[in-house]
Amino acid sequence: MKNSKRLLAASIAAACSALPVAAFATNGDELIGLGAQARALGGTGTAAFFGSENALTNPALLGKSQGTEFAFGGTVFMPDVKAESNFTGAQASKTSDADMSVIPEVSMSTRINDNLTFGIGMYGTAGMGVDYRGEATDADAGGLIHGYTNLQLMKFAPTLAYNKDNFGFGIAPVIQYGALDINYVTPAGNTGNGVSTDLGTGYNIGMYYDVNSQLTVALAYQSAIGMEYKDQLTVAADGFGIGPNGMQTINSDKLEQPAQIKAGVAYSMNEWMFTVDYKQIKWGSADGYKDFNWEDQDIIALGAKYTGNGYWVGVGFNSSDDPIKVLPNVANPATTYSNQAINMFNNHLFPGIVETHFTFGGGYAIGKNMMLEGAVVLADEVSKSVQTGAISDAFDDGTMNGSVPATATSHKTTHSQTSYTISLRMNF
Numbered sequence: 001m002k003n004s005k006r007l008l009a010a011s012i013a014a015a016c017s018a019l020p021v022a023a024f025a026t027n028g029d030e031l032i033g034l035g036a037q038a039r040a041l042g043g044t045g046t047a048a049f050f051g052s053e054n055a056l057t058n059p060a061l062l063g064k065s066q067g068t069e070f071a072f073g074g075t076v077f078m079p080d081v082k083a084e085s086n087f088t089g090a091q092a093s094k095t096s097d098a099d100m101s102v103i104p105e106v107s108m109s110t111r112i113n114d115n116l117t118f119g120i121g122m123y124g125t126a127g128m129g130v131d132y133r134g135e136a137t138d139a140d141a142g143g144l145i146h147g148y149t150n151l152q153l154m155k156f157a158p159t160l161a162y163n164k165d166n167f168g169f170g171i172a173p174v175i176q177y178g179a180l181d182i183n184y185v186t187p188a189g190n191t192g193n194g195v196s197t198d199l200g201t202g203y204n205i206g207m208y209y210d211v212n213s214q215l216t217v218a219l220a221y222q223s224a225i226g227m228e229y230k231d232q233l234t235v236a237a238d239g240f241g242i243g244p245n246g247m248q249t250i251n252s253d254k255l256e257q258p259a260q261i262k263a264g265v266a267y268s269m270n271e272w273m274f275t276v277d278y279k280q281i282k283w284g285s286a287d288g289y290k291d292f293n294w295e296d297q298d299i300i301a302l303g304a305k306y307t308g309n310g311y312w313v314g315v316g317f318n319s320s321d322d323p324i325k326v327l328p329n330v331a332n333p334a335t336t337y338s339n340q341a342i343n344m345f346n347n348h349l350f351p352g353i354v355e356t357h358f359t360f361g362g363g364y365a366i367g368k369n370m371m372l373e374g375a376v377v378l379a380d381e382v383s384k385s386v387q388t389g390a391i392s393d394a395f396d397d398g399t400m401n402g403s404v405p406a407t408a409t410s411h412k413t414t415h416s417q418t419s420y421t422i423s424l425r426m427n428f
Contacts (some may be wrong), residue, residue, distance in 0.1 A: 026318075026352075026354050026357060026379055027043075027279070027281060027297060027299050027318070027320050028281055028283060028294070028297055028323050028352045029126045029127070029128055029151070029153075029352055030125060030126050030260075030281060031043075031075070031103070031123075031124075031125055031126065032299075032301070032357055032359075032377065033045060033057075033301075033318075034053055034056050034057055034105060034121075034123050034125065035050060035053030035057075035071070035105060035107070035423060036053075036073060036361055036363070036373035036374055036375045036421045036422065036423040037050040037051070037053065037305075037312075037314065037363070037373060037375070038050055038053060038057060039075070039359060039361065039375040039377055039419075039421050040303070040305075040314040040315070040316060040359055040361025040362070040373075040374075040375035040376075040421075041275055041301075041303025041305055041314045041315070041316040041359065041361075042275075042277075042301040042302050042303045042315075042316025042317050042318045042357070042359050043277070043301040043316065043318045043357070043359070044264060044266075044275035044276070044277040044301045044302070044303040044316065045057040045058065045061075045264070045275075045277070046058050046206070046218050046219070046220050046262045046263060046264025046277045047061075047216045047217060047218035047264030047265050047266040047275065047277070048061075048216075048264065048266040048273065048275040048303070048305075049061045049064040049065075049216075049266070051065065051069050051071065051107075051109070051425060052065065052069045052070065052071050052108055052109035052119055052121070052425075053071055053105070053107045053121070053423075055107050055109065055121030055159045055172060056107075056121045056123055056125070056155060056157050056172065056174075056204060057206075057220065057262075058170070058204075058206035058208065058218055058220040058262070058264070059119070059157075059159040059160075059161055059170030059171060059172040059204055059205070059206050059220075060161055060163075060168045060169045060170035060206040060207050060218065060220070061168070061170070061206070061208055061218070062109050062117045062118075062119045062159055062161035062170055063115075063117050063161040063162060063163025063168035063169075063170065063208075064163065064168070064208075065109045065111060065119075066111060067110070067427060068108075068110040068111070068427070068428040069107075069108065069109050069110075069425065069426065069427050070425075070426045070428075071105075071106070071107050071108075071423050071424065071425040071426070072104075072105065072106045072423065072424060073104075073105055073373075073422050073423030074102055074103055074104045074105055074124075074422065074423075075102070075103040075105070075124075075419050076100065076102055076103075076419060076421075077100070077101050077102075077103055077127075077417070077419045078099055078100050078418045079096070079098070079415065079416075079417045080095070080099065080415070080416045080417070080418075081095070081098075081351060081413065081414070081415045082094070082096070082413065082414045082415075083132065083144055083347075083348050083411070083413050084411070084412045084413075084414075085144065085348070085409075085410075085411040085412070086409050087344075087388040087389075087391050087392045087409045087410075087411060088392070089392065092144055093144075094132050094134075094144050096129075096130045096131050097131040097132075097133070097134065098130050098131040098148075098150075101127060103123075103124035103127060104122075104123070104124050104154075105122070105123045105124065105423065106120075106121070106122045106123075107119065107120065107121040107122070107123075108120050108121075109159075115162055115163060115164055116160065116161070116162055117160075117161045118158070118159065118161075119158070119159040119160075119161065119172075120156075120157070120158050120159065121155070121156075121172070122155070122156045122157075123154065123155055124153065124154050125153055125154065125155050125176075126151070126153040126257070127150075127151055127153060128149060128150065128151035129149065129150045129151070130148070130149050130349040130350070131147075131148050131149075132144040132145070132147045132148070132349070133146045133147070133148050133185075144348075145184055146184055146185040147183075147184040147348070147349050148181075148182075148183045148184065149180075149181065149182050149349055149350075150179070150180070150181045150195075151178070151179070151180045151181075152178065152179045152180075153176060153177070153178050153257065154176070154177045154178075155174050155175070155176050155177075156174070156175045156176075156177075157172040157173065157174045157175070157204060158172065158173065159172040159204075160172075166209065166210035166211075167207070167208065167209045167210065168207065169205070169206065169207040169208075170205070170206055170207075171203060171204070171205050172203065172204040173201070173202075173203050174201065174202045174203055174222075174223075174225065175200075176200045176201070176202065176225045176227070176257065177197070177198075177199055178197065178198050178199075178200065178227045178229070178255075179195050179196070180195070180196050180197075180229040180232050180255070181194065181195040181232075182235075182236050184236070184239075191235065191236065191239050193230075193231045193232065193235060196229035196231065196232050196253075197229070198227045198228055198229060200225040200227045201225065202222070202223040202224060202225035202257075203222075203223050204221070204222050204223070205220065205221050206219065206220035206221070207219055213268075214267055214268050214269060215265070215266075215267050215268075216266045216267075217263075217264070217265050218263070218264045218265075218266075219262065219264075220262040220263075220264075221259070221261055221262070222259060222262070223259055224256050224257065224258055224259040224282070224285075224286060225256065225257045226256045226287065227254070227255050227256060227257065228252075228253050228254045228255070229253050229255060230253055232253055233250055233252065233253050233288065234250065234251065234253050237249070237250035237251075240341060242341055242342070247334065247338055249338050249341075249342065250291055250292075252287065252288070252291070254287040254288050255287065255288035255289070256286040256288055256289070257286070258281050258282040258283050258285070258286035258289060259281075259282040259285075259286075260279055260280065260281050260282065261279070261280045261282070262277060262278070262279045263277070263278045263279075264276065264277040264278070265277075271306055271307050271308065272304065272305070272306055272307075273303075273304070273305045273307070274302075274304050274305075275301075275302065275303040275304075275305075275316075276300075276301070276303075277299075277300070277301040278298070278300055278301075279298075279299040279301070280296055280297065280298055280299070281296065281297045281299070281323070282296055283295060283296055283297055284296040292324075292342055292345060292346060292350075293324070293325040293327055293342060293346075294323050294324055294325070295323050295324075295325050296323070297320055297321060297323035298320065298321055299318065299319070299320040300318075300319050300320075301316065301318045301319075302316060302318075303315070303359075304316070310364065310365035311362065311363060311364045311365065312362055312363045313360075313361075313362040314359075314360065314361055314362065314375075315358075315359065315360045316358075316359040316360070317356075317357070317358060317359070318356070318357040319355060319356055320355055321355065322353050322355060323352065324346045324347075324351075324352060324353060326343055327339035327340075327342060327343055329387060329390075329406045329407065333390065336390045336406050337390040337391065337394065339390075340386070340387060340388055340389070340406070341391060343386040343387070343388075343411075344386060344391065344411050346386075347384055347385075347386045347411050347412075347413045348411060348413065351413040351415050353382050353384050354379040354380070354382055354415055354416070355380070355382060356379065356380045357377055357378065357379045357417075358377075358378045358380075359376065359377045359378070360375070360376055361373065361376060361421070362374065363425070369426055369427045369428060370424065370425070370426050370427075371424075371425045372422070372423075372424055372425075373422070373425060374422045375420070375421040376418075376419070376420055376421075377417070377418070377419045377421075378417070378418055379418075380416065381414060381415065381416035382414070382415055382416070383412060383413065383414040384412070384413055385410050385411065385412040385413075386410060386411050387406060387407050387409070387410050388409045388410055389404050389405050389407050389408040389409050390404075390406050392409040393406075
């Protein structure tokens with residue numbers, strides 16, 4: 001019996017790779033901004049016109065474009081994530097080997113006539129990767145158990161924007177491609193089904209209003225996009241007793257990318273532009289995320305940009321709350337176990353917990369119709385601990401001297417981020 005409990009609890013830590021979270025893209029699992037200018041200015045772009053890269057942020061702003069523009073580039077994303085756990089009775093720690101990924105971006109816009117603009121945006125918008133493989137033994141790994149995950153999301157959005165006088169609106173139907181791979185190792189062997197993929201559809205809509213020549217206000221909405229990754233979340237959850245064949249805490253492979261509500265202000269004064277965005281990501285009502293007790297996330301972003309003769313420089317700040325709720329210990333042993341298992345899931349391999357980002361960047365004209373742009377985003381280090389005593393009690397084979405209190409052991413994650421974006425913009 002103890003051996004089966006040990007296998008069950010060991011599977012928990014490994015199967016943490018099942019949680020649909022932490023794209024390490026930093027507002028939960030969403031990039032704070034799309035494109036070099038947006039990322040340099042704190043992830044703003046709801047009211048600030050940055051060119052064709054606005055297609056997925058606020059499609060209405062393409063109505064401010066002139067002629068034809070094409071931009072392409074990418075972001076090199078480098079998270080630094082470390083897990084520490086003593087739930088097995090011995091301290092174990094490892095820094096994730098998933099410390100670099102490349103996220104592509106391509107956008108285009110062209111004016112059809114005085115009132116209509118067509119655009120296309122194709123961006124990697126979210127993604128996740130944690131790699132705790134490579135420990136010598138399960139005993140050495142402690143609560144880490146060789147877990148590996150890889151979630152990738154890309155959106156493709158043709159856009160149509162209408163503008164007249166001092167206002168405009170736009171709509172962009174969205175096609176989203178997603179891929180999720182979950183693998184881990186327990187004493188019973190490997191768990192994983194290879195990569196599961198899915199296509200989902202949604203839409204972005206937006207509007208802007210120029211109060212005067214200096215001040216623009218705007219609103220935008222991004223719909224939720226339903227996704228389902230066959231035999232990923234449920235299989236991993238079954239490995240530790242909270243899937244369809246156990247407590248049924250996790251009984252679906254659905255992982256819906258949540259809706260977003262956005263409002264923004266942009267104010268220009270001579271060579272300066274100042275931007276403020278508010279965004280709410282609706283994790284709390286999204287299939288999958290809500291099952292892992294994510295809550296709606298409020299985000300404030302600020303940016304300042306100076307434009308000179310053939311160049312620009314910008315800085316920004318992005319602040320959000322932690323969307324992951326820590327479930328409490330309760331009197332019911334089964335509920336305590338389930339709550340701690342979900343908490344450890346979130347904290348071990350899907351820690352979307354970073355809150356504060358500092359950003360800066362710039363652009364330089366390298367020809368009459370071409371500009372090279374770049375941005376740097378730095379996320380402050382944060383740490384978060386959760387209690388794991390109920391898991392330790394199930395794991396205990398006698399080395400921890402019998403019944404283990406719910407608060408006796410814990411799991412800690414430390415997380416910081418650095419990313420670099422580069423883009424080449426061409427106007428015709």
